[in-house]
Amino acid sequence: MSLPNPADLISQMATRLKTHLAQRDISEPRYIGIRTGGVWVAQALLEELGSDAPLGTLDVSFYRDDFSQNGLHPQVRPSALPFEIEGQHLVLIDDVLMSGRTIRAAMNELFDYGRPASVTLVCLLDLDAAELPIRPNVVGATLSLAAHERVKLSGPELNLELQDLAL
Amino acid sequence: MKLSILGARVIDPSSGLDQITDIHVEACKIVALGAAPAGFTAVDTIDAQGLVAAPGLVDLNVALREPGYSRKGSITSETRAAAAGGVTSLCCPPKTKPVLDTSAVAELILDRAREAGNTKVFPIGALSKGLDGEQLAELVALRDAGCVAFGNGLESFRNTRTLCRALDYAATFDLTVIFNSQDHDLADGGLAHEGPTASFLGLPGIPETAETVALARDLLLVEQTGVRAHFSQLTSARGVALIAQAQARGLKVTADVALYQLILTDEALIDFSSLYHVQPPLRTRADRDGLRAAVKSGVVSAISSHHQPHERDAKLAPFGATEPGISSVELLLPLAMTLVEDGLLDLPTLLARLSAGPADALRLPAGKLTVGGAADIVLFDPKASTVAGETWLSKGENCPFLGHSLPGVVRYTLVDGRITHQA
């Protein structure tokens, strides 16, 4: 299976996001990337948009629902939101949407900062494996992977790689 | 009953005997070493080839916990454990409930010990009533009831003049006084040797001077009063140096150490294991080396177990809230054999410190293999090894050596020619 080129995806996503925001009459969105991959995607996206808007970063380690199984991520870092959340239109950006649990954790965390006016979800890839009713508003590509396959994003220069766990 | 022990390496430190030979026993006594007497026909024989036959071990301090502390041990259980350790004679300290300060308690202990029949028991009487360090116990009555010496344990006399009078009184009747020299004020509240380990663990310390200050005073009082004195459970190199100096200037004092003090140091406390909580405390490597040297040179002529069995709960608490003491009489011989294994002592010297040495210190009728003497004998295999705790007879499981493989296995312990332990 061949993977799409991230640079192409970013450019398509930027176009779709502009349309999406315009339809909703959102003129000053607040961009937030989910650590770590989401931050890389967000940076690439902002560059593509030619925007110098401040980028918030979210570390959802404290909000994950798998603490009882997996424990605390050893390299947890502070979230940094250099703007108000209350009443703002947010664009939440992640790299790969799989179960949807990361997004749930991210939204829980965001709501602890305040009550946003809206949240738009942007993902580079949707693996079509959601376990929760969460769908991105803007997506680069949708992939269907076999059970033993994983995609890995490296950055900050976006690069996608297919990993086969069966090997 | 006639018994022949055939082909053992017979070691009797007091006579210097060390050869492969036979021992013949009749009516509780050794009747011959070597060839059997004319007309002697053994009913029983023990094939002792490869075993060492030595005087039954003499332990100067085994807490039997009876009367009063039945949850920790009983005369039956602890003398049985002692027999397994190769012991045929032991002294029990006066800290019972009630305290061993009356003839009645002494008689009770001796009756129960006779009934149990595992070892000979020689009680140590309290020097002061209730061990309060103030009023003298009835020493002569206690002697007549069977007490072989008198001590006050670690409960010291707060008033030196009172102590001095107690010594004078004991000297009048040629009684032996046992000192556990520790200055009350310097040791007060302490839990471990005052040094880097205790500091690191935040445990209040007992300085070496707690021993040496009291010891220096006690030695001078012994000199002044002329009392017969034995110093028990020394812990420090400087402490044994004081004993050596006193002996060198002609003072006839004897001393013992706890066997575990020759093996362990305060570094064992580093995980707060209450098994290593003992009083007086484990001290430094240098102290252990000093004690070992004194045992080798004979300044310290006795090694004792200082056996203190405890129930489980006594050790199940934070370090400072636990009761001090190690249960180890059961391992006396194999644990002591580690000193031979380490090259510190040769076998006859070790056996001297475990038999004739302690027996002479308290003038006990024990510790020798002589024709006409009691057939108190230990037979052990010096080549086999004991896994500590594989069997366990003492009520106290508070032993840090459990699980260790130790050199030597006690095969037979005989008291008056009767087998009290066999393995």
Added chain:
Amino acid sequence: MTPLDTKRPLQLNDQGQLRHFLSLDGLRRELLTEILDTADSFLEVGARAVKKVPLLRGKTVCNVFFENSTRTRTTFELAAQRLSADVITLNVSTSSASKGETLLDTLRNLEAMAADMFVVRHGDSGAAHFIAEHVCPQVAIINGGDGRHAHPTQGMLDMLTIRRHKGSFENLSVAIVGDILHSRVARSNMLALKTLGCQDIRVIAPKTLLPIGIEQYGVKVYTDMTEGLKDVDVVIMLRLQRERMTGGLLPSEGEFYRLFGLTTARLAGAKPDCIVMHPGPINRGVEIESAVADGPHSVILNQVTYGIAIRMAVLSMAMSGQTAQRQFEQENAQ
């Protein structure tokens, strides 16, 4: 003869993560740094509108205090609450202990209440070790101070305070002043500073308040304040208990203050940007002058804030390590 089995450190799991937090002894620099980093993240949480994260939701944290302490107890409660845990606090000094119930019985009762974590403060050195080893091996034990031995969360919050004000530890001169002998805070601080690479750790006290063998911590001993404070970056003052005046440790509070009290004049010998710390509660005019405690160098109140973050970090890391260990053991059993 050494103890039979040199076991894996009691407070770590098989993967080397915290499962209890008993002392700083034996913890590697990386682990201490991880605690500080995690605490940094929790500090950020503390600045939000909602100061609570759902990490320990459904877990029960039981504070068992055999010694009274308002500050430590409250910050542990707050830390557990901010992690969404259920919190119970028991002041055992005033309840069962006085009725003769043993520590063992008290803890077994609490264990039966299905607590996931105990924060224990006890007057005996080694109490937390004992509980972790013998009472509740499946429950994470956090040492909230044991005798004179250790107060590891205080030690780490002091390190967080230093790192946030000074950046790193390598080139700092740190002076710890006062009653070192009886202080578990001093012991934990000395260990932490050494592990984190501090090269110049000084202790300043009279001989009566210094433990024997203090050199093992890699510290320099001073008995003169002026000399000891010269050009230091950090001063950690220790609390002096009133009862030290009896038993010959010190002649009087006045003489101690005259010789070892931290005054504006004395502090002038330290670096101009020096920070002053104190584990609290402060004895004004006994170990520290009010003008210093409330002055520009003082970071004493920041320490309290950092204390909550450190305790959140330690609670979540120990719970995490305990969970991982249970899972590891289950997998191995299968």
